[in-house]
Amino acid sequence: MKKTEADIVALSIKDFFSKDILKLAILPFIVTMFIVYSLFFAGASIALDSLDGIQIEQTTTNVGFNDVNEPTFVDEVAQWFLKSTAISWMMSILVYVIGAVAMIYVSIFISLIVIGFLTPYILTKIRDKHYSHINFYGDISIFSTIVYLIKTIFVMMILFIALIPFYFIPVVNIFAINLPFYYLFHKLLNFDVGTTILNNNDIKDFQKENSKKLRLRTLKLYLLSLIPFASLILPVYYVVYIGHGYLSTIEEQHYK
Numbered sequence: 001m002k003k004t005e006a007d008i009v010a011l012s013i014k015d016f017f018s019k020d021i022l023k024l025a026i027l028p029f030i031v032t033m034f035i036v037y038s039l040f041f042a043g044a045s046i047a048l049d050s051l052d053g054i055q056i057e058q059t060t061t062n063v064g065f066n067d068v069n070e071p072t073f074v075d076e077v078a079q080w081f082l083k084s085t086a087i088s089w090m091m092s093i094l095v096y097v098i099g100a101v102a103m104i105y106v107s108i109f110i111s112l113i114v115i116g117f118l119t120p121y122i123l124t125k126i127r128d129k130h131y132s133h134i135n136f137y138g139d140i141s142i143f144s145t146i147v148y149l150i151k152t153i154f155v156m157m158i159l160f161i162a163l164i165p166f167y168f169i170p171v172v173n174i175f176a177i178n179l180p181f182y183y184l185f186h187k188l189l190n191f192d193v194g195t196t197i198l199n200n201n202d203i204k205d206f207q208k209e210n211s212k213k214l215r216l217r218t219l220k221l222y223l224l225s226l227i228p229f230a231s232l233i234l235p236v237y238y239v240v241y242i243g244h245g246y247l248s249t250i251e252e253q254h255y256k
Helices: 005-016 019-024 026-066 072-085 084-114 119-132 144-161 164-168 172-197 200-209 211-225 235-254
Strands: none
Touching: 005 019, 005 119, 005 200, 005 235, 019 026, 019 072, 019 119, 084 172, 084 211, 084 235, 119 172, 144 164, 144 172, 164 172, 172 200, 172 211, 172 235, 200 211, 200 235, 211 235
16 A cells, blocks of 8 residues: 555654653654753853963053053953953854854764664565565665765765855754755655665666656655754654655555
């Protein structure tokens, strides 16, 4: 029986909240949360310490300058800016806001790496429950996985650099900033699921034939992952949903 997209979503949600799968969601959540929050508070602390250092340096410079000449209007404004309590609070808030946004993207990347180790187990559970007539033929090696990861990150960095001029255009910058990260998200998630289910000879053909469907699914998941904390608790659902997508398509094409 052919499954609609609504059927796949409903089935994925049901499986995600099953006892076996829900237990697996705890590990990526704990690991990702620990790494992300450690990086966040360490980065924020360094940034705030740097601001304090600038304030101290500016004050020291002005004291030495006053021994020779009267400070200019620009010097006085700069000194007030750095000493102002309101500005200090605003700068602190800005540091944390920027850090929080950055950590959303970092958490997406970390969660994909963590969930990669659990993907075979999750997909086996789904296969045994719903698609027992479908065999897995994944034969990817660790070396090939590392090469693919390096290659994908390299392409993402090229995209990131190439799109720099668009980061300064309102509205357009939203798409420009997210495009490299979506590329990484799409590639790694399909790689994890695809190489578990299919062999190297079949996976390229499968992804080419179903490219539009796969992009729409990963795009929905990527937009979902941009919600704060979503990437901490939903990476297992990503695999469940994409796994159902792959297996239902294989079932439809080869087991009519």
